[in-house]
Amino acid sequence: MSDAPPAPMTHRQILEALSGLLLAMFVAMISSTVVTNALPRIVTDLEGSQTGYTWVVVATLLAMTATTPVWGKLADLFSKKLLVQLALLIYLAGSLVAALAPNMETLIGARVLQGLGVGGLTALVQIVIASMVSPRDLGRYSGYMGAVFAAATVTGPLIGGVVADSPLGWRGCFFIGLPFGIVAFILLQKTLHLPVVKREVHIDYLGATLIMAGVSLLLVWVSLAGDSYAWGSVTSALLLGGGLLLLAAAVYVEARVAREPVVPLRLFRDRTISLATLASVFVGVSMFASTVYLSQYFQLARGMSPTEAGLMSIAMVGGLLVSSIVSGRMISATGRWKTWLVVSMVLVLAGCILLGTIDERTDLVLVGVYMAVLGTGLGAAMQNLVLPVQNVAAPADLGAASSVVAFFRSLGGTIGVSALGALLTPQVADKVTDGLAALGIPAAGARSSGIPDLSTLPEPVRAVFEHAFGASIAELFLVSAPFAALGLVCVLFIKEIPLRTAVHSIDEVPGDVPVAG
Template sequence: MSASSTTSVRPGAMSHRQIMEALSGLLLVLFVAMASSTIVSTALPKIIGALDGSQTQYTWVVTATLLTATASTPIWGKLADLYSKKLLVQISIVVFVLGSIVAGFSQTAGQLIAARAFQGLGMGGVQALVQVAIAAMIPPRERGRYNGYLGGVMALATVGGPLLGGLIVDSTLGWRWCFFIGAPIAVIALVVLQKTLNLEVVRRADVKIDYLGAGLIAAGVSTLLVWVSFVDSSFGWVSWQSAAMVGAGLVLLALAVWVETRVAEPVVPLDIVKQRNTALAIVASLAVGMAMFGGAVFLGQYFQIGRGYSPTEAGLLTIPMMAGILVSSTITGRMITKSGRLKPYILAGTIILVAGFAGLSMLDHETPLWYVGIAMGLVGVGVGMSMQNLVLSVQNTVSLKDIGAASSTIAFFRSLGGTIGVSVLGAVLARRVSEQVTSGLAAAGVPAGSTGGSSTLNLGALPESIQHIVRAAYGDATGHIFLISAAIAVVGVIAAALMRPAALRSTVDATPAAQVAAEEKVPALSK
């Protein structure tokens, strides 16, 4: 135990009260980021309708944020291993708020997408740095209990965000306040963090940030996502455009891997990624990321466009999924702290996730709401049981000096899964809606182009007869994209099943190999 005590003196000496005080600021930061994002999820149909945007632009308002968050997350994590975690959290909040304010003043869908991309830089910092700070304060064995608080705040933000967004859009304030409203909360978060978060800064002289690797990853992923958004609509699957974009994307990603194997401080540390449990956790995180973002983005659109509910009503109808996240993350966190085991809960969560998506794949524009609620609840339970615990499984395998890189790596791939998921599912939805609207108009004897140049998302500008056709198209097409999600989530189940069981260590920093091996054989429940 002497090794443990010496390695954990610095952060491990924090009392429960000190941890809770610091955690209050961190959770408020997370609430600001998540609430600002989920507010938009319910309001987005009306926002894009007001800006006369297309389904592709609807998807890219979300994708742009996720893409820049994904690209910046590893850089934030690496910086956290080199500089003040507290200062970096504060900087990321400021960037996020500035992006939100600029988004609120957008006059076109294109401007909104650009503002959301800038906002994503701050979101990537918040997502990575909150996890990093918590990992620097609390040993993995005890972190399950505190992850319950984390899951509760995430659920509150995810539940309250859509409701607040719906109320704002339906009120006299207008949709722009969906972006402005986060500013005062962020100021409070900055003040709280300034007083409560105190982590030791370990400075290094040989600081080298892998900006080239991050840039190549962002460029490669962006190229492939742009291709997914426009293939089969602007050009064919087999065309010179497809060949050029796919080829360029793959070359950029191959160059990124090559760079990561040669730089001194890789943005995605391959020695961490190559570990079995880490690699499998990454694969599972891709599936969970698709669930978390895809569910929030397209369910709000389903209720509003496909079913005709108001933004406020759409927010209320998503409560079953958020309640599932809240309950499952809280209960699971305490059970993990008591048992010291992760794998059974992650595996169960991914299985439940598949069941939830399979249920949502049966949706059409007339599905009973009680059925939709049960399926959403299952998705929420699956996300709550697996999302934070996948991060914890990776943090448990690395030393304190690498906790920033490890945490940001898993957050990076989760965001990447969400980015790819939203983009791919959005492209599939756009195509199926277009096909069904065209066939619906033909069946009704209405000539194509009768929308008068208005976006199909701006239902108020369409004739009543066409509104019914558009609603049915969106309602029926949504089930298809969740069938794809269910198939991808099966990969998460396989990855979770292949993970090696490992006991959570009781120290903040990694213990010597011999002690870790001993703890894996006999969990020290008395610690």
């Protein structure tokens, strides 16, 4: 076998390899968007609560967040092709269980399984692309990823809404990803051919377990405190203390014990990686909050059907589509990325503030404009925050560094959805109590965390609930705004280093042996 580095792939070869990868990415993205507009109906049908609504989303995000670094490390050790296919199979199994779920507990468990697969797909697709093209050209191909993300985000809510309103019901939302996943698996087998890197394997299972357990306890604490138990109760203290203790243990393991840590703390000695990672946390809060709770706004504050709520999402995704493609192409053409990141974070901040002003009577055209502003910012910020990290990371750390950014973005989203959901429940209850009192109606049960079926309520009572959800969801965006501002500050302090034009060579990684595969 020749010691010369492999010849760079042609544009056609890259596009052929991308076909299966992008379809796999489409499957991963559509898994969350297709169910968004069906969630109110799902929770009502399975007799769930607002906390259950939140955890249907959080379960996937948590599993995805906790396993993303593991997938990233595995990509440095095993065949990337086989890992992508394995992640796809795990996702498909979770989708099948979710489609057949008889209750909220089973559904949430199935969403955890889906999250394991989605975590692998989202991390591995970026890593595989980065192993094929130079950082300078990543913007060009990230544009394709942005287009796929936008397509999944546009069609997901629409398809999910239509399916939820059809005889298939909400269960069909989980079935429709299956054929896409099967086709993606076949395409990957035929088109993706990468050298396999073999090294001595040391996977940090202990660190990954401690991180997942610590984050889980904190999310359970945030989600249930004030409802199932008092904030100042012994249960609350035990959950908070236990979560912090587990995370402290995870830091110790990552720094002192693990031979190849899931989250290599030495990466954070680099200012660019530290600031980009922190910015990703704040972007995650805004991104997931907008997709999860805007659906509730349209159905519970504006009385829309799932299909109509899906149509409204086009405003935000249109901005996301344009900004992701344009910014990717411009970054590839110039090699400069900081201006795009700064502008994107300004737009995210502006979008959060604007959406914080809406209520159940706001003109829908205005709501659409505000959503477009937020979507434009998110489109450029999400995909481009990983570029400076991949640009400065050592070849041996490319997989870990890429997945760390995805990990912390998902972590921000997971914590954001959970915390905002915990904030939403008492806000809605207080407004419903006040509104019913103004109508002279006893407020018994108004503090329940259940989600109402608006079609069964008398008009005056329905108006009370619509106002409660409309005003409360707007407040969530105002809470998100300071996090977007912090993300902007982080981006401002990142030093711009022009993107490299060379591809990371496998031969640069000490101890690696390329094997045909």
